[in-house]
Amino acid sequence: INAGSNSGSVEQLIVLDNKLIFKATDGTNGTELWQYNPDTNIASMIADIYPGSPGSDMRDPVVFQNKLYFRAHEPTSGRELWVYDGTNAPSMVYEGRSGTNSGYPEHMYEFQNKLYFQAHDESGDEELWSYDGTTAERVAEINPTGYSGTINFAEFNNKLYFMASDGVNGYELWQYDGINSPTLVDNINPSGSSLPHGLTAV
Numbered sequence: 001i002n003a004g005s006n007s008g009s010v011e012q013l014i015v016l017d018n019k020l021i022f023k024a025t026d027g028t029n030g031t032e033l034w035q036y037n038p039d040t041n042i043a044s045m046i047a048d049i050y051p052g053s054p055g056s057d058m059r060d061p062v063v064f065q066n067k068l069y070f071r072a073h074e075p076t077s078g079r080e081l082w083v084y085d086g087t088n089a090p091s092m093v094y095e096g097r098s099g100t101n102s103g104y105p106e107h108m109y110e111f112q113n114k115l116y117f118q119a120h121d122e123s124g125d126e127e128l129w130s131y132d133g134t135t136a137e138r139v140a141e142i143n144p145t146g147y148s149g150t151i152n153f154a155e156f157n158n159k160l161y162f163m164a165s166d167g168v169n170g171y172e173l174w175q176y177d178g179i180n181s182p183t184l185v186d187n188i189n190p191s192g193s194s195l196p197h198g199l200t201a202v
Helices: none
Strands: 011-016 019-025 031-037 042-047 059-064 067-074 078-084 091-094 106-111 114-120 126-131 136-140 151-156 159-165 171-176 183-186
Touching (some): 011 059, 011 067, 019 042, 059 106, 067 091, 106 151
Antiparallel strands (some): 031 042, 106 114, 114 126, 171 183
């Protein structure tokens, strides 16, 4: 992809419509959205979302409702939520913060036919958000005094589990059933944060 001794920096690999989607750089267009078609054995850039260097820097890709959602950086809108349907050009679907300010959507995870992620709102507050394919909305303000840091999602017994902070108990294990407000599962470390990572249902 990047001719010569330079690296193509291939990362964030995911499959959509029997094509391998990833971010890479060809040394000219910065880090952009690419795809590999096994039928033609050709890798090609899908779109130059952020012309020039450093590029759009696609992150946290997830397939939701047969489309690829991801975070991308664009010069007039900052880092926001984008979508690619496999045919048409990628487009921004939600702008968490207007102008060049960034909503920073990340850690995307599908649960009960909605896309959940951590993001900043217009004021810069960072909380748990959801997107149903049409509308994005804040699920709850888990931490009224600062960032909740909702990351490390996993589904278990029809509930969404994740790490978050309510501003009182540190970063602990939380759960959300898709209807009621998220709740603290347990204050594992009463003297600080337990920082639950690597959540896996077995």
